[in-house]
Amino acid sequence: MVDTSDLHARGLRRRQKMFGEVDVAKRMAAAGDFGTPLQNIINAYVYGDVWERSGLSDQIRSLVMLGITAASSKPTEFRVHAKGALANGCTAAQVQDVLLLVAMYCGIPAAIETSKIAAEVFGEAPAEG
Template sequence: MDQKRFNEGLEVRRAVLGAEYVDKSINNATDFNRPMQELVTEYCWGEIWTRPGLSRKTRSFINLAMLTALNRPHEIKLHVRGAINNGLTKEEIQEVFLQTAIYCGVPAAIDSFRVAQEVFNEIEKENASK
C-alpha cells in the first residue's frame, strides 16, 4: 500500500463523506474486509478523487448518475450526502436523477429519488437538532 496516497485518499474521503462515517468504516474493518477499505481509500479516493482534472462537485454529478445506472441505493445514499458536501443543490441532484430516468431507466431513477429524499430528511433532522 502506498501510505502517502492512502493518507491523501483518507483526507478526501473524510471531506466528502464525513469523518464520522469514514472513521467508522475504517475502525470497524475486519481482517476480511480491511483490504477492501484500504483499496477504496488508496485508489478510489487517493488516486482518482485527488486528480486535478475534475472538481469534486463534477465528480459527485458523475457518481450520482453512475450509481443510479448501476442501481446501488446504499452508495447513492452515501454519495447524495457527499454531493451536498461538495456543493450540489437539491435542484441539481433532482436534475441528475431526471436525466438518468431517460438514459438509465425510470425504475432506477425512482429509487434514487427515494433514497435522496431519505438523506434530505436526515439532514433536516440533524440541522433541527443543532
C-alpha cells in the same frame, strides 16, 4: 509491493472531508479484517488518486458518482455519495437533473428509489422507517 501510504493518507483525508470522520471510521471498522484490504484500496486509489485529479471539480465528480450509482441500482452507495455531494456543494436541483437523465437513459425504475434517497439527504422529504 508499491508504497501507497501517501495515497492512502490523502484518500483518507478526502473521505473524511466528504463523509465525516465518524462515518468513515464506522465504514472502515464494519469492513473487519476481511474487508481491510478493500478499504485500503478505496482510500489509496479511489479517493487518494482518482478523486485528487484536476480534470473535474468535486461537484461534477459527485454528480457523476450519483449517476453511476443510481444507474447501476446501488442505493446504499448512492446514499453515501449523496451525502458526499451535499458536502461538496451540490444542490438538490443538480441531483434532480442527474436523476432525470438516469430515468431517461437507464429507465425510470433506476431513478425511483434514488430520488427518494436524494430527497431525504437534501432535506426535502422525511426519512422513511
